[in-house]
Amino acid sequence: MTPENTAAGPLIFEYSSPGRRGMLFEPVAAPAAPAPPWAARKNPPLLPETSEVEVTRHYTRLSHLNFSVDTHFYPLGSCTMKYNPRANERLAALDGFTAAHPYQDDADVEGLLEVLWNLQNYLAEIAGLDAVTLSPAAGAHGELAGMMVIAAYHRDRADKRNVVLIPDSAHGTNPASAALCGFVPEVIATDAEGRIDRAALRKRATGDVAALMVTNPNTLGIFESHIKEISAILHDAGALVYMDGANMNALMGITRPGDFGVDVMHYNPHKTFSAPHGGGGPGAGPVAVRKMLEPYLPVPRVIKRQEGFALSCDAPKSIGRVRSFAGNIGVLVKAYLYIRSMGPDGLARAGNMAVFNSDYLRAKVSRILPLAYPTNTRHEFVVTAEKLAKKGIRALDIAKRLLDYGFHPPTIYFPLIVHEALMIEPTETESPETLDAFAAALAAIVEEARTNPEIVTSAPHTMPVGRLDDVRAVKEPRLTWTPPENKDVS
Template sequence: MADPLIFERSVPGRRGYRLPPSDTPSRPPADMLPADQQRATPPQWPEVAEFDVVRHYTRLSQLNFSVDTHFYPLGSCTMKYNPKVNERVAALPGFAWIHPLQPASQVQGVLELLHGLEQLLCAITGMAAFTLQPAAGAQGELTGLKIVAAYHKRKRRTRSTILIPDSAHGTNPASAALSGFSVVQLKSGPDGLIDLKEFKSKLNRDVAALMLTNPNTLGLFEYNIKTIAALLHEQDALVYMDGANMNALLGISRPGDMGVDLLQLNLHKTFSTPHGGGGPGAGPVGVAKALEDFLPVPRVRKRGTRFAWETRSRATVGRVHGWFGNIGVLVRAYAYIRALGREGLMRASETAIINANYLKAKLQETYPVPFHQSCLHEFVASAKPLKAHGVTAGDVAKRLLDYGFYAPTVYFPLIVEEALMIEPTETESKETLDQFIEALLRIAEEAKTNPELVRRAPQRMPVDRLDEVKAAREPNLRWMKPAQSIVHSR
């Protein structure tokens, strides 16, 4: 039996939290608020006891797979362990309960932390400067593309094209379009990398930038990146790197040395801040020296031994966040980087790469990997051989849930048929990886011997496969009291 909605637990008159009594002289609200500004009907929020809330949301939590409870090999999402100490640090009142308008003299600690985090990210990536404002990777991309637009505008010329490989994440073209650019797609070469010939044929004086992910979504390093960057720079076009896959590169290679002009990092991936079921994240943007003036304001600056916000800059693209960014996330990432330090960060990437190659070596006979070069932190395999039995990548994903594993990213990147994009991360043990390998091999067997079992999966979840078509055709996006209609007084 499915869990009821919190609204279905509601009993009129029940309370879950009491406010302290008023200690100021009480006056009827009508004396303070004009009648036509007052709310006529209260929101229909549930009326439940504190314990109702605790039981309800504890039970709901138990319906989730999560990193804490299950192996979560979701490709390009870097679902590594999120250290608990970082939660404790972020909850310290000195971080959790400071106001963004407090004078700098009262918040030197957080300013020092943010400044220190910027320095660390510069060292890790080889970029000259960072903004910590963007609230997620996609907002980082948007910030980067606004910088690209501002750069060309400053040079008084129109550049309207962004080149994007066909293996790119969907946020790349969406961010480009939101910045007024048109997108020209680059077809990947037979090795899964940017095809130099294709690239050169599309490179012209209208190109504002290339957006590329490195390692790309196949887990492959763009071997020609320096050449590509040089060709773009010849046209005074920029190289934007989507740094979502930075977990492959810590202490291996630095984007700043590759000719990258700007990139975003996803701190909720590489730097272990929890994904929270869909955020909050943080997507700092790093730039080369020539682009530093375009970064969003305000920027934290060190003056002598003191830290302060610099609110103005001549060429800035402006502000992308209401305040200074997702500070709580930045604090966690700082604690993580300091805990791992130079040796730990390097070891994290090395281990992530070994784990991915180990899975690939054990699985590729059954689930072919279309590109042969060594992968870095992730790889894309194909469930195509199972199609002969009527089993798809999506079916494999669902069946994995029955085995107690979250699913890889499926059907992405679009250039691999029946794609299974697998990223184990460094925090999973060999034992877990072996169990995962065994499950995937068993599913391939099941596809031959009992394909119906795989096609009907999952069977051990709280619900079976859901009717997605119904969900989209008859959108039911909010609960309604039975027999109540939505008509509000308007």
């Protein structure tokens, strides 16, 4: 093992010893068929030579270095870090699902296709929209597909519109997705209540606008209560309404985007429907649309024929494929299982509980740090550490100190329109006891900021590593491990 001074411990390469192995294959009873010399590899890749023991122990140890929903309260705003049910993990891992090859005959996988068909219908029902594609691989990918559907719709009508309006509180993926479709994103301001400025919107909604991308509730946790009016403004101008479904947890079973004028939306099954986040994916990004947009949805989609379910690519006006195969099926099966385990009442209860928990925590936290907007919120709320920042204690410091108290911090510095923002989303899968403990920790930190600011600004103190130098990571980039003998002697 390396003598290097490591906080996170050795990397797998540092357990390597020549000749050690972690996997045996059966002897091959067929003659060797070497690659032609011009194509053959000259030098072996830098992979560790480790036994199964080191591998299992190393990654188990690494896992202990993570905060996760299973181990910690994780009120990361806009990410909906709800509990990930174990039944879904067990059942989505059944051979009948995991071992299906994407090019098997439809008849071979009718059980799976029926699950996907039903999921398409449930997602349409929950959205109040007509048609669904399951193909996109992530929320941002669903956004891209959804915005392409809008671009294709206008193109098909020879309607040249190149502007997409996006509120200043939106997720960064919104403008990035719109730009990939050739649209020019334009910012719409937020009003004093924390909602879309309707006067500004009405003024800007002219013939060059293709769509509005709205998040509802928005990233301040505030429901766009004038959403019907907003939709009408866009529709009257010949534009469409896209909804980022990141915050669907606050709406499911309570109100439906299709009923308030949304034409296209994507879901994040890894947020709303409890599929685990996996440390940064895989998620999925199903897209639901109104009937008139169905022809443009990406292929393939599951269809029902007389002879059974089928995967169909027959859609001449489709924007095309947005990825290989049919989608992140493993994630979608978990979303399906979640919806089945909740039912209509359970989904509504979860949505209401998410709002209740947020309100419960908001009442406590707003006595510690001021709310960014006083407006009533749904599943999440944003507070600001602006006053503390003037004394040198930033939202980042509070976040790092929360780690010492055993809580994953909220999202910080987002939305961008709030200075020193902390965006808190408790989700419905937490108890009041947990929320009380979190609020108490936050109060203790704000008290520390007054009495012992150094302990806050130098946090965390109890993590495997201290605060990391992000500037150094860019200035002296090391993006791969180098064996000791190859390292510069400097």
